[in-house]
Amino acid sequence: MLLFQRMKRLVLFDIDGTLLNGGKLWRECFEAGFRGVFPSCPFPRVAFSGKTDRQICAEVLAKTGSSGHSIIEDVIDQMIAGYIGQLKAAVAAGRAASEVELLPGVHELLNALIGRTEVTIGLLTGNVRDGARLKLASVRIDHYFAPSFHIGAFGDDHSDRYRLPEIAVARARAELDLHFQGKEVVIIGDTVHDVNCGKSLGVRAIAVGTGRPEYRDEILRAGPDSFFETLVKTNEVLTAILE
Ligand SMILES: [Mg+2]
Numbered sequence: 001m002l003l004f005q006r007m008k009r010l011v012l013f014d015i016d017g018t019l020l021n022g023g024k025l026w027r028e029c030f031e032a033g034f035r036g037v038f039p040s041c042p043f044p045r046v047a048f049s050g051k052t053d054r055q056i057c058a059e060v061l062a063k064t065g066s067s068g069h070s071i072i073e074d075v076i077d078q079m080i081a082g083y084i085g086q087l088k089a090a091v092a093a094g095r096a097a098s099e100v101e102l103l104p105g106v107h108e109l110l111n112a113l114i115g116r117t118e119v120t121i122g123l124l125t126g127n128v129r130d131g132a133r134l135k136l137a138s139v140r141i142d143h144y145f146a147p148s149f150h151i152g153a154f155g156d157d158h159s160d161r162y163r164l165p166e167i168a169v170a171r172a173r174a175e176l177d178l179h180f181q182g183k184e185v186v187i188i189g190d191t192v193h194d195v196n197c198g199k200s201l202g203v204r205a206i207a208v209g210t211g212r213p214e215y216r217d218e219i220l221r222a223g224p225d226s227f228f229e230t231l232v233k234t235n236e237v238l239t240a241i242l243e
Helices: 002-007 025-037 053-063 069-092 095-099 106-114 129-138 161-176 192-196 213-221 234-242
Strands: 009-013 119-124 185-189 204-208 226-228
Touching: 009 161, 009 234, 025 053, 025 069, 025 095, 053 069, 069 095, 069 129, 095 129, 106 119, 106 234, 119 161, 161 185, 161 192, 185 192, 192 204, 192 213, 204 234, 226 234
Parallel strands: 009 119, 009 185, 185 204, 204 226
Antiparallel strands: none
16 A cells, blocks of 8 residues: 555646647648638638647637637637537548557557556646547547546646646546645656646656657757657656656
């Protein structure tokens, strides 16, 4: 019991660039969701990296000149609903199966983690929960986070990614009665935001180089506890999680 208490870990995975790579498909779905609400308005240039879905929507709306808090929240709901509809259609049409890449080593690492009683796995992602579920299902890894994706934090929990770690910790406490703190919380992700978002809680950040090549220098400068080119070396990644 003492050993379990000392080693327990809440391991929270980012999705895009960390577990899978959706290429252009996710962005196409997002833009189609936007056009469903604004059929004649061009989609403005907005960076998606490290942001929550609702944050991206808010930036898109700001660039299209929309204003008014209550109106924006309502329109964001419509955009997200349209985006989820597009994702479902892409999965149903087989596009996701052919265009989405499961990143190397992910199956092996998830299998290794779910076999360890001291480890609780979850997601820490800017994706809204329904989008997260569809993306993971497209590469058949949703079952690792089943049944209800209830551990972790999502883009519909808060529009600010930097608020998600505290939500994930509070949720684990409320739903599992497990109290994680400091380095017992491990965030695994491919952007500087994954490394930085848990710093105020003193979490362990493991960076992976499977995101966009231009992220590399920035993510290393952020000072993750560990960096791996990919997740293929299961035992080394496990050591970094559990040490
Ligand atoms: Mg990512």
